[in-house]
Amino acid sequence: MNPIDELKTVAQEVSECKKCALHHSRKLAVPGEGPATAEIMFIGEGPGFHENEQGRPFVGQAGKLLEELLAKIGMQRSEVFIGNVVKCRPPGNRDPEPGEIEACSNYLDRQIQAINPKVIVTLGRYSMARFLPNAKISAIHGQSTLAKGRLVVAMYHPAAALHQGSLKPVLEADFLRLPEMIAKAARNHEETPAEPEPKNDAKQLSLF
Numbered sequence: 126m127n128p129i130d131e132l133k134t135v136a137q138e139v140s141e142c143k144k145c146a147l148h149h150s151r152k153l154a155v156p157g158e159g160p161a162t163a164e165i166m167f168i169g170e171g172p173g174f175h176e177n178e179q180g181r182p183f184v185g186q187a188g189k190l191l192e193e194l195l196a197k198i199g200m201q202r203s204e205v206f207i208g209n210v211v212k213c214r215p216p217g218n219r220d221p222e223p224g225e226i227e228a229c230s231n232y233l234d235r236q237i238q239a240i241n242p243k244v245i246v247t248l249g250r251y252s253m254a255r256f257l258p259n260a261k262i263s264a265i266h267g268q269s270t271l272a273k274g275r276l277v278v279a280m281y282h283p284a285a286a287l288h289q290g291s292l293k294p295v296l297e298a299d300f301l302r303l304p305e306m307i308a309k310a311a312r313n314h315e316e317t318p319a320e321p322e323p324k325n326d327a328k329q330l331s332l333f
């Protein structure tokens with residue numbers, strides 16, 4: 126199946142999915158959005174209130190900050206793919222549970238495989254842990270790490286930066302490093318095909 130059709134298929138399956146208890150409380154599932162040709166994927170944790178209402182990722186204040194950060198590096202939201210590790214809103218914006226992340230993992234795996242991005246940026250601890258289970262975000266944020274052939278850059282979640290002002294300049298500084306990483310990843314991407322999508326055994330190698 127070509128990447129565009131695969132993304133549409135995933136979105137359709139997500140909209141009807143009942144594989145975990147989060148389907149009980151969702152209004153709209155949020156499969157994620159962005160072009161199949163995106164070079165960069167941003168992966169957050171789960172939909173919040175506004176996302177649940179609109180069926181779109183990062184549409185609240187955190188989404189506004191994400192768009193501002195993208196603008197600082199000359200990019201627009203429409204150029205990147207934005208998604209989450211769970212596609213339905215955890216009640217009360219609680220953290221997603223391990224069983225929910227596992228139940229939803231196949232959808233994200235298929236999105237990554239279809240898009241084959243040069244760089245994956247994880248936003249927040251739960252997204253980072255999916256690729257780098259033993260990492261601490263305070264130690265590796267803003268650094269690129271090779272996980273099963275994919276270049277993964279862990280960053281703080283924009284919502285955390287809004288909540289804790291001291292993280293905002295940290296997040297901005299990490300974003301400003303992205304163009305250099307994307308350029309290097311583009312060169313590596315042409316030379317080294319990606320391995321299958323990682324689960325819990327990501328081999329880490331700091332590259333930058």
Ligand code: SF4
Nearest residue numbers: 142145148212213229
């Ligand atoms: S969070 Fe994922 S696995 Fe759970 S119901 Fe929603 S789409 Fe299905």
